[in-house]
Amino acid sequence: MASDTDYDSDGMRGNGDGGLSEGNGRRRKHPFMTWRNNLRALVVDNARTCRIMESGLLDAYGVEVEAVGTGEAAVELIASGETFDLIVLEMFLPFMSGPETARTIREMGISCKILGIAPMYCEKDAQEFLAAGIDEFLEKPFTPELFIPFLMEIDNQK
Amino acid sequence: MDGVAQLQKQLVDFTDSLFQEGFLDEQFNQLQQLQDESNPDFVVEVVSLFFEDSERLLNELAKALEQKTIDFRKVDAHVHQFKGSSSSIGAQRVQKVCIAFRNYCEEQNIEGVKPWHRCLKCLQQVKLEYSLVKNKLETLFKIEKQLIAAGGSIPT
Secondary structure, X not given: OOOOOOOOOXXXXXXXXXXXXXOXXXXXXXXXXXXXXXXXXXXXXXXXXXXXXXHHHHHHOOOEEEEEOOHHHHHHHHHOXXXXXXXXXXXXXXXXXXXXXXHXXXXXXXXXXXXXXXXXXXXXXXXXXXHOOOOEEEEOXXXXXXXXXXXXXXXXXO | OOHHHHHHHHHHHHHHHHHHOOOEOHHHHHHHHOOEOOXXXXXXXXXXXXXXXXXXXXXXXXXXXXXXXXXXXXXXXXXXXXXXXXXXXXXXXXHXXXXXXXXXXXXXXXXXXXXXXXXXHHHHHHHXXXXXXXXXHHHHHHHHHHHHXXXXXXXX
């Protein structure tokens, strides 16, 4: 059910939305939380408002974030050797879908936590996405309440 | 009460009303918290992007519903995305009508009801809620601008 009206799905990192922080290396000076380890996250979402909020919130909570707009860009980034502790992956991506992206990432041997996200919760979508290799299926918005427990788990296990 | 204090009160009261009337939810607070000295216009910038994306989505929706044969999958995808982006900035009432819209579009087999007709009604609702929240947010930003121009600062 990918939307073929793509908003910022050109796969470029950041897309340069007038200086808005989309992570991509920039770190907030005074994060709301600090961690024992350096935590890195990859946000994969073609909807730019969502992507900016997801990146911005993770950054605010002390995570180093990279953000891309397509599954292809995510796979390329990982293939280039970039490693992440957490991947936040939208289900309805325009070309390579969320589930296809998850499957590809898992086939590459990546075992980090993948949180699948979608605008609305649907049992069928959740089953499909989980079967593709994500660890949890979450309904947007992607809030600190939702992600902090996962960050804590990841930080404790590192 | 001096000018700055008056504007601050106006801002607080107006913001409170937006939450009370359900236009905004907690996610808007999250958005505001992301604004700081290094990103002083973050809220206005993100909301402006939201307005741009929303207007594009609404145009696409209108176009999709004008087709002789409506592609309900396309309509559904647009509404789905609109629900996602409106939830990301805390536009609660827009989210709710998007959810209702999706439910209507899914009920394509109800006897005697033309789905496109219901979808058009839903689109009207979404357009209405979107223009309401757009107006409200533009007013909010106007008050903030006046407050800053008067030498005040936005209360956290």
